[in-house]
Amino acid sequence: MNEKSYKKIDALGIGITSLCNLNCPHCYSRKLIQKSISLQELESIIKNFPNIKKVNFGTGESVLNKDFTKIVDFLSEKNIEIALTTNGFSLETLSENYLKKFKDIDVSLDFPNSALHNEWRGKHDAFDMAIRAIEKCKEIGLTVSIAMCLMNNNYKHLPEFRLLLDKYDIPLRINLYKPVDTDKYLMNYSEFWESIKLLSENFELVSNSEPLLTLVAPEKLKGSPCGNSARLHPDGKITPCVYLSGEFSDFEKFKKMKLQIPEKCSNCSVANYCRGGCLGRRLLTFGSPEPDQYCPIINKKEIPEIKFIRAKSKDFIHSSYLCTCFKHEHFALLKSQEIR
Numbered sequence: 001m002n003e004k005s006y007k008k009i010d011a012l013g014i015g016i017t018s019l020c021n022l023n024c025p026h027c028y029s030r031k032l033i034q035k036s037i038s039l040q041e042l043e044s045i046i047k048n049f050p051n052i053k054k055v056n057f058g059t060g061e062s063v064l065n066k067d068f069t070k071i072v073d074f075l076s077e078k079n080i081e082i083a084l085t086t087n088g089f090s091l092e093t094l095s096e097n098y099l100k101k102f103k104d105i106d107v108s109l110d111f112p113n114s115a116l117h118n119e120w121r122g123k124h125d126a127f128d129m130a131i132r133a134i135e136k137c138k139e140i141g142l143t144v145s146i147a148m149c150l151m152n153n154n155y156k157h158l159p160e161f162r163l164l165l166d167k168y169d170i171p172l173r174i175n176l177y178k179p180v181d182t183d184k185y186l187m188n189y190s191e192f193w194e195s196i197k198l199l200s201e202n203f204e205l206v207s208n209s210e211p212l213l214t215l216v217a218p219e220k221l222k223g224s225p226c227g228n229s230a231r232l233h234p235d236g237k238i239t240p241c242v243y244l245s246g247e248f249s250d251f252e253k254f255k256k257m258k259l260q261i262p263e264k265c266s267n268c269s270v271a272n273y274c275r276g277g278c279l280g281r282r283l284l285t286f287g288s289p290e291p292d293q294y295c296p297i298i299n300k301k302e303i304p305e306i307k308f309i310r311a312k313s314k315d316f317i318h319s320s321y322l323c324t325c326f327k328h329e330h331f332a333l334l335k336s337q338e339i340r
Contacts, residue, residue: 006048011229013242015059016042016071018234021089022061022121026110026149028180028243029059035234039067039074045232046078056083056104058242059234063090069098076101085147087126088133096140106147106173107133112160134168144170151177151185155195159202171206174199178243179284186285192294193304204311212277212292216306220273226254226280241280248283257283262291264298 017036018029037045046052055075062068062084075082083104084090091099091107099105107130111117114127123129137144146164148154161172179186187195196213199205208217226241230251239245240254248254262276276282277292291298 006230007051009049009230010051011054011056012049012052013056013058013229013231014042015232015234015242016057016062016068017060017065019064020061020087021064022087022123022126024110024121026151026177026185028178031181032059032234036065036067037232037234037236039070041236042067042071043074045236045238046075049230052078052080054081054083056085058085061087061089063093069094072098072101086133087121088129088131091133091136092129099137099140099142102142105133105137105142105144107137107144108147108149109161109164110149110151110154112157112164116154116157134170138168138170144168145173146170147173147175149175149177150187150195152187152191153185155187155191155198158195158198162202172203176210176278176281178281180243183285189294189299189301193296193306197304197306200306200308205308206311210278211274212294214270214273215296215303217308218310220270243280243284254279257289260289262289264291265295268297 014037015029018032018034019036020027020030023030063086065071068090072082081103082101083106084102085106085108087108091105109117109127109130110120111127117127117130118124134144134146146161148161164170165172176192177185177187196216200216205217208219210217214220229240231239231242233239233245237245237249239249240251241248244254258275258279260275261271265271265274265276268274274292274295276289277295279289282289282292285293293299296303
C-alpha cells in the first residue's frame with residue numbers, strides 16, 4: 001500500500017492483540033499467532049495515516065494488551081474517535097474514566113440466553129459477563145450495542161434478541177459470518193434470506209453496509225465499504241478487510257476488484273450499487289471475485305419480498321469499515337422510532 005492510499009483512509013480497525021480470555025469456535029482470529037502491538041509500534045504506524053478520524057478496537061480482547069490504556073490515551077489526545085468491541089471482559093477491567101473515552105461500545109453476544117451463549121463460548125459466566133458490561137455502559141451513559149455474528153446455528157434466535165434490546169434500549173449490530181477458517185457455520189442461500197426476513201420483521205434498520213441488501217434495503221451502496229478503510233492486525237500487517245490475508249491483502253488489487261462488476265452481473269439493474277456483493281465474502285468463498293452466493297438473480301430465483309422500516313439515522317464508527325448492519329426493535333406505533 002503506497003503513501004497516497006494511506007492518506008485517503010480515515011477509519012482504521014485495530015487489533016492491538018490476538019490474546020483473548022475465550023476461544024470461540026467461529027472467531028476469525030482464533031488461529032492468529034499470540035501477539036500484541038506496543039504503544040511505540042502503534043505510534044510509528046499511525047504516522048502513516050495522517051487523516052485518521054475513527055478507530056475501532058477488535059480482534060482479541062483489547063485490555064489483555066498491557067499498553068491498552070496508554071494507546072487509548074494516545075488516540076484520545078489526537079482527537080480520534082474510538083470504539084471498542086468486547087466480550088465484556090475489557091469493560092470489567094477498565095475504569096469509568098477510560099470507558100468514557102469511547103464513542104461506541106459493542107458487546108458480543110451470539111445467543112440471547114445464558115445456556116446457549118455460555119455453551120458456545122465455553123465459559124460458564126460468558127453471558128452474565130456480557131450483560132454486566134451492557135449495564136455498566138448504561139449506568140455511565142455510554143453508547144452501547146450488542147454485536148452478533150449471524151451464523152447458521154443462531155439466526156433463528158433473532159426474535160429473542162428483541163427482549164434484550166427492549167430491556168436495555170440498545171441497537172443490535174449484525175455481522176454475517178465469513179468462512180475465514182471453516183464454512184461450518186456459514187448460512188446457505190435459504191438460511192441467509194430467512195435471516196434477512198426475520199430481521200425485517202423484527203427490527204428497524206439503522207445503518208446498512210452489506211452491499212447485497214441493496215436489493216431490498218432503503219439505501220443503495222457503492223459496493224463493499226471495506227477497502228475505504230484499513231485493518232491493522234496484531235502482527236503489524238495492514239489489510240483492506242479484517243477477514244482477508246495473504247494474496248488478498250494488497251490494497252490496490254483489492255480496490256480494483258471492488259470496482260469491477262462481475263460479467264454475470266452486467267445486466268443487473270443494481271449492479272452499479274451492489275457490484276457483485278461483499279467482496280471479502282466472495283474472495284473467501286470462491287477464491288476470486290465471483291458474484292455473491294446469496295444473490296437471488298445469480299441463483300435464478302425471485303427477489304424476496306422484504307421491506308425494512310428505516311429508523312432515524314445514527315453514525316456508527318463501524319458502518320464505514322465493515323459489512324455490517326445495525327438494527328433496532330420496532331416500537332409501538334404511538335411511540336417515537338428514535339434510536340437512542
